[in-house]
Amino acid sequence: MTIRKPVAAQRARPFTQWLVGLISSEYLVFGLTLLLVALLAPFTPGLVSIANLLNIAGYLLPLFIVAIGVTLVMITGGIDLSVTSVIALTSVVGAKLISADGSATPTVVGLVAMLALGAGLGAVNGGIITCLRLPAFIVTLASMMFLSGFAVWITQSKNIYNLPASFLALGKQLSIALGLTITLALCVQVVLQRTVYGRWLYAVGQNPTAAYISGVPVRAVTFAAYVVSGFCAALASVMLSARLETGSPVLGREILLDIIGATVVGGTSLFGGKGKIAWTFFGVLFLTVLDNALNLLNLSQFAITIAKGTVILLAAVLDATRHRLGRQNA
Amino acid sequence: MKRLYQRLLEFAPLFMFMVVLAFFGAQSSRFLEPRNLVNILVQASSTGIVAVGMTFVLLTAGVDLSVGAIMFVAAAVAGKMALAGLSLPFSLLAMLVVGWLVSAFNALFIARLRVPAFIVTLATLFIGRGLGLWITETRAMNLPDSFLQFGSARFLSVPVPAWLFGMAVVLAHLVLTHTSFGRQIFAVGHDAEMARKAGIRTEMVMAKVYLISGTCAAVAALVTLGQLGAVSPKFGEQKEFAAIAAAVLGGTSLFGGRGNVLPGTLLGAVLIQTIENGLVMTNANPYLYPMITSVVIFVAVFFESLRNRVSRPFSA
Amino acid sequence: MSTPLLEFDAVEKSFFGVKVLKGVSFNIPEGGMVGLVGENGAGKSTLMNILGGNLQPSAGSLRFGGESYAPQNSGDAARQGIAFIHQELNLFPNLSIAENIFLTCFPRMGAIPLIDRTEVSRRAAKLLRDVGLGLSPERLVETLSTGQRQLVEIAKALSIETRLIIFDEPTTSLSERETLQLFALIARLRSRGLAMIYISHTLADVFRLCDDLVALRDGEVVGCGPAKSFTSASLVALMVGRTMTQLFPDRRSSTPPREAVFEVHKVRRIDVPNYVSFCLHQGEVLGLSGLMGAGRSELARVLFGLDPRESGTILLDGEVIDSLSPRDLIGRGVAFLTENRRSEGLCLDASIAENLTLATLAEHAQNPLRWLSAKSLQTAVSNIRQAVGLDSKTGDGQCVRSLSGGNQQKIVLGKWLLLKPRVLILDEPTRGIDVGAKYEIYRLIQELADSGAGVLVISSEMEELMGICDRILVMRSAAIVDELGRAEFDRERILHGAFGTEIAR
Amino acid sequence: MKTIRHAILASFSILCLVGCSKPDSTGNAPNGARKITVGVAFETLQTEYWVAGFEAIKTELSKLDIAMVEAVADSDASRQLQQVKGFITRGVDGIILVPKDAKTCIPMIRAANEAQIPIVLFNRPADKTDAISTAIVADNAKLTQETVAYMVDQARKIGSKHKAVVVLGDLGDINAIGRRDGFEAAIKGNENIIEVVSRVPSEWNQEKAQAGVANALQANPDIDFIFTSSDFLFPSITSALKAVGRYKKIGEKGHVILGGFDGDATAYQMLVDGYLDATGVQDVYFEAKSAVQALIDMREGKKLPQLIIDPGFVIHQGNLKESSPRMWGANIKKKG
Secondary structure, eight states: OOOOOOHHHHHSOHHHHHHHHHHHSTTHHHHHHHHHHHHHGGGSTTTTSHHHHHHHHHHHHHHHHHHHHHHHHHHTTOOOTTHHHHHHHHHHHHHHHHSTTTTOOOHHHHHHHHHHHHHHHHHHHHHHHHHSOOOHHHHHHHHHHHHHHHHHHHHTTOOBOOOOHHHHHHHHOHHHHHHHHHHHHHHHHHHHHHBHHHHHHHHHHHOHHHHHHTTOOHHHHHHHHHHHHHHHHHHHHHHHHHHHTSBOTTTTTTOHHHHHHHHHHHTOOTTSSOOOHHHHHHHHHHHHHHHHHHHHTTOOHHHHHHHHHHHHHHHHHHHHHHHHHHHHHO | OHHHHHHHHHTHHHHHHHHHHHHHHHHOTTTTSHHHHHHHHHHHHHHHHHHHHHHHHHHTTOOOTTHHHHHHHHHHHHHHHHHTTOOHHHHHHHHHHHHHHHHHHHHIIIIISOOOHHHHHHHHHHHHHHHHHHHHTTOOEEOOHHHHHHHHOEETTEEHHHHHHHHHHHHHHHHHHHSHHHHHHHHHHHOHHHHHHTTOOHHHHHHHHHHHHHHHHHHHHHHHHHHHOEEOTTTTTTHHHHHHHHHHHTTOOTTSSOOOIIIIIHHHHHHHHHHHHHHHHTTOOGGGHHHHHHHHHHHHHHHHHHHHOOSSSOOO | OOOOSEEEEEEEEEETTEEEEEEEEEEEOTTOEEEEEOOTTSSHHHHHHHHTTSSOOSEEEEEETTEEEOOSSHHHHHHHTEEEEOSSOOOOTTSBHHHHHTTTSOOEETTEEEEOHHHHHHHHHHHHHHHTOOSOTTSBGGGSOHHHHHHHHHHHHHHSOOSEEEEESTTTTOOHHHHHHHHHHHHHHHHTTOEEEEEOSOHHHHHHHOSEEEEEETTEEEEEEEGGGOOHHHHHHHHHSSOOOOSSOOOOOOOSOOOEEEEEEEEEETTOSOEEEEEEETTOEEEEEEOTTSSHHHHHHHHTTSSOEEEEEEEETTEEOOSOOHHHHHHTTEEEEOSOIIIIIOOTTSBHHHHHHGGGGGGGOOSTTOBOOHHHHHHHHHHHHHHHTOOTTSOTTSBGGGSOHHHHHHHHHHHHHTTOOSEEEEESTTTTOOHHHHHHHHHHHHHHHHTTOEEEEEOSOHHHHHHHOSEEEEEETTEEEEEEEGGGOOHHHHHHHHHTOSOOO | OHHHHHHHHHHHHHHHHHHHSOOOOOSOOSSSOOOOEEEEEESOOOSHHHHHHHHHHHHHHHHTTOEEEEEEOTTOHHHHHHHHHHHHHTTOSEEEEOOSSTTTTHHHHHHHHHTTOOEEEEESOOOSOSSOOEEEEEOHHHHHHHHHHHHHHHHHHHOSOEEEEEEEOOTTOHHHHHHHHHHHHHHTTOTTTEEEEEEEEOTTOHHHHHHHHHHHHHHOTTOOEEEESSGGGHHHHHHHHHHTTOOOOTTSTTOOEEEEEEOOHHHHHHHHHTOOOEEEEOOHHHHHHHHHHHHHHHHTTOOOOSEEEEOOEEEETTTHHHHGGGOHHHHHHHHO
């Protein structure tokens, strides 16, 4: 999206023009994040310290990875509510495999199994949605319930410990997680922007019928989006499990709304056809920094919750304003 | 042959419901007792009432994630007032007012400022839960017995919650099918821009829909209070998903313009509760609950989609 | 002469400083019928949107019934008695006929705010009788044909005390018979004293129906007067601002011995008794004529794999195609331009470049990673833009939603031309498109055929088929009932075939 | 212009948020005399027990004039790790942590160890690890077993065979699982007296608990033994019992033997009124005091055991008077 200066604004005062430009920019959410940091930094000791930034990064990366997959699904006009359950199930299955208390298979095998399982679960979702043509919301809602119940059942509520050091290293070394995430994000963004698959993905989200008639393999493209989403959830699960040194059947249970909220705040449309990995990153960053800063401010829990809601709402209002401006300028 | 197949599918959701009833009936002799069926209805009433309001919202292609939070705030306020010694009617009024305030807030942002409903109601979900925690000081509150008496009171030997649920369903059905506002909801849900051009005041329609959803949430909070007699910090949590699931199970489309309350949402809400009830009655393994529920939801939606299938290769 | 019903007085409208209406003034007499013609983008829609209350003029004024008239929204216009029948019908398929008619003004049961269903049915039934539509008012609109929907729109206009009806391209989706029905209805309504504005690209209809004509070009009135004072040629010249010598490009006489490129053998749709066989040759433009509902579009959808086929074989270059799916067919060089360009042809929120290249992306990514070459894409886009004559004012990145119908159709066609198809099927390629753009599209069809491809054109406009085709097939009840070579082209014979009134041949 | 108004609104409200939250005394007092700050991280505050624990710690700290910063993780272990690291970043002098579970807290402990900040786990222990911490714990399983054993004794006294319902917590919550295991252990060997006819998964949700107990009563109207994994579900259970007229005092005909865990205010009131047979009480005051003391000891370099056990106690009709002062719920109730 480029910034088109409306004729009306050119005549207006430079400040107004600047403001309009800022609001219509795709970096708006990022700008808001910086503003937030700038405003809160004087009051919150350690907000901008290296340690805290690393801390934020450690928490943010798995969220961002899940959100990447969700973004792809949302570009096709679908939604994936099952990601958190995929995180939980891959976590316990992987941990069972590699744990000294379990079958103690080599870490690499466990990792591959986790990722394959994640992709496989995504494939099941995608398969049901595309072949049986059921609404994504209800399919992934049902699989969210099922997989979560299944994860708790196979572990009989018990967490799995004693993971090998080689696995835990993935969680300790932020650089590994960072490298993985950046690679993944760049790959996905490049695929979206520069490959046939990316173009197809947007086309499917914008108008599935027109895309189908134009020879786009709509089902395969949609299916692939869910597979990637499952894979991303599994990758996040690896990072979370390693970071927390546990295979847990309730891992990630609470973060679903955060993930979808972050993606939507970033600017990806719930109705499909629109979205970018960079936007999603800004969205995740915004929510995480907000959460972190409010915590460092030592607000009580209810104040944090209220503040979070308010800021999300304000970001959304700005976003809506920006769209109206964009439409007027077109 | 084809006709028969279609005819069968027509009744698939009802058929499915019957299968569930028959299955649990065979497992436990007490399951099909009228008493238990009334139990199911009462237990389904809170989610059901929220789902009725949610159906209105879904019909306009919107969504209301804030219903659970509205329930919590309403219950918290009512609880505080009751504990302060005010009588039941005041508490009831206060709950409705809370429902209206929060949903008017939703309506303002969604209808007037055109912010996507998903984000607005997600934000009010956070704000509402925060407010509720603040009001309750994150403590559980045990309310005076008047609430429990209200919840277990019977009229013509049917408990009040079931009456409220029934009234909500009938009223909603009347509004949706027999008022111009109701028919305009379907028009707005099909295409809001087209509806505006056709002379419908879409902003008003959208706003009203959220107000209805908020009102339903407040009434549902009352019903829940009547059954529990207590407010805990988890009051109403995840209600939004249960309500959406019930409405969608009843055949309401998430993309707007299609759906009904009677029998759709009623059946959806009751079906989910029937499964939960049956599982307890048959002393099922606690671990199996979510899995069985999700499979039944899935199968029901699958049949529903077969029924509505159009021969077009892709449809939203 | 008494006061006119409606007066436009120097109406102007600008969008972001660009004037799209420049001082438009004309009158519509009480009970008069005025034809409004002009190319797409000439300002007709803007003018009518001002009249319908969807837009407000930047300058100038309107008077309706002798009083100042400034509607703020479509409701205002309706209350004043102005009904607007849009080209893209404004009906809700998920509601019944009666509900669509009374959507904003349901009769109520006295003081109770409930809809009086019996009254609704009674009044709706009466209105449907008025417009000659013999259906139950309870039927859902989604089960109606386009022609029937049009009649519902008119019934809706009659449900209020309407004094002026605006028809925007009412016949584009209608079959010949439905068009005749509509014209009869229009005549009946006129006899009741209703005034009408009739907007159409079909000049024959305009001449037939209207007393007065107004021609617009670039937001200005370039011609205004009684219909008799214009000829087709003079009107076209006014609209395009230059003299158009002909409506169709020359079709060179056919050279007989050609190879078959696309053969259809006994293809039958599900639930339909009749089957279809025909053969499309290299370099041939084959027309498919028939009434609405004769199964032309349906046949095309089966051939392109969009609807299931019951039986029959299809051969491309003599080779049997087993699996019919758009993807496979596109891979073999078959393309299909559907009749619904907005819902099936375009991604409206995507850019011009994205839409143009959607079907041929793979050609620009011939590497294992399916990496798109920006340069090759860019070349393709600029070449095809030139080829289809897309005006250079619009950038490649512009979203196609904001383009005129003609430009949108050029983009869909351009998308398929980029494929260099062996076979191109076009369903109503010029529906709702202005004269200039139509000519361009005909030219492109000719060029494609000259390059050796086979072109199948479905159209309800008989003149069009007769102007551009080498051969015309006539369909009725899902079967081909007649075939005419270029030398045999005859309006009456085609009509008889289509109606089944006379056994052809 | 609307746009600008929106923008101003946005910045204004952010400013408001900042303004409202005055920078609190996080430690760096200007005049050298540095006040000690302790970070308190709770997993959740959504039950009364945690609130009571939180308040008790707050009281203990303020007694010793120690400043406190707080964080609540909303049941998300990953967020909790972030919050603990946040504490370390701002340089607290000690951390009291209620971990989500035994293992996810280990990276947090390790982080604290590396920063040489003493860390104490409140109420939940860490799994075996090389990381150093001290945990003040109540043994959920053992205390539940004792409570249920008392209930079984009461049943045995009455004689006839009892039909039992157990209301389970969230199956993903280790405390809920500990209590379930304690319950099962106490029942084991007593099958001749107690038959468990229903296990209701409440997911810590009052509505589900209420519906579950009501349904169990429908399936088996002669149920006369109910144990709940947390006292906060008692209102739901009594509501279900009242609906079928089975909420009776001890000794009355048709009394249902009731037992719970936590020792909250509702349970205290029920004990006093003679409805509740027994509940397992975690000694919140002991735990808070020990936690704060442990932190101080660790700062002074003392070696502490890995576990400090809060023995807890079962409060029942027999020991109500002498034990109630130690029951946190009783004190809340008395305070009003």
